[in-house]
Amino acid sequence: MYQRVDVTDAAASLIRKLTAQHGPLMFHQSGGCCDGSSPMCYPIGMFITGPGDVLLGDLEVGLDDPVEVYMSASQFEYWKYTHLTIDVVPGRGAGFSVEGPTGMRFLIRSRMLDAAELEHFGLSA
Template structure:
């Protein structure tokens, strides 16, 4: 897969045996995350799947969402300012999306749930593209 040129930041590869990024942030997402970090401290994403806003990545203060064996760490971002931001996905959802590269973007609107961007009148969303890692 060719890197997404619209992405402002690529996550470091963290899945054993992989040398490519599975997730990136658009410049708009990076800018909103910097604003949210100033308000909430270090952040993390979790993508669960399912109904309602389950297809939207949820952003939480780092550690507020407890991950476990049922989750896969897809990547870690080195954020401007020195913080790192992990992007997690439920293992069940990863089985469906393991052939895709995810780009986190931000749009106007308010999603439901407990994601920290909701009061800003914005919501994070995923744009996906198939990964072509055939070399």
């Protein structure tokens, strides 16, 4: 199965802990303003998505419900040829993202889509 987003085991573990504290979560890949280009993690309902956002996919982290990942449509135009993996590293989390107080921060690791993925998503090389 082809997906645009994935999550590392370490990030999935932190997402499960944060879900226990804050309830169901979602991500929005920031466009680079105040918190750089970090994936921002919010309790569902704290960040409102709209027609200008693209659902990249769902993260399966071992919870009842998957965690949705969004990006603005304008930013997606630049990133549509990449696969994104949400990871976590020690550091100060983004100010509005729920991992902020944990001493960890989410980050994106990216790679170019391979030929089969490009074909699956209807993109040409």
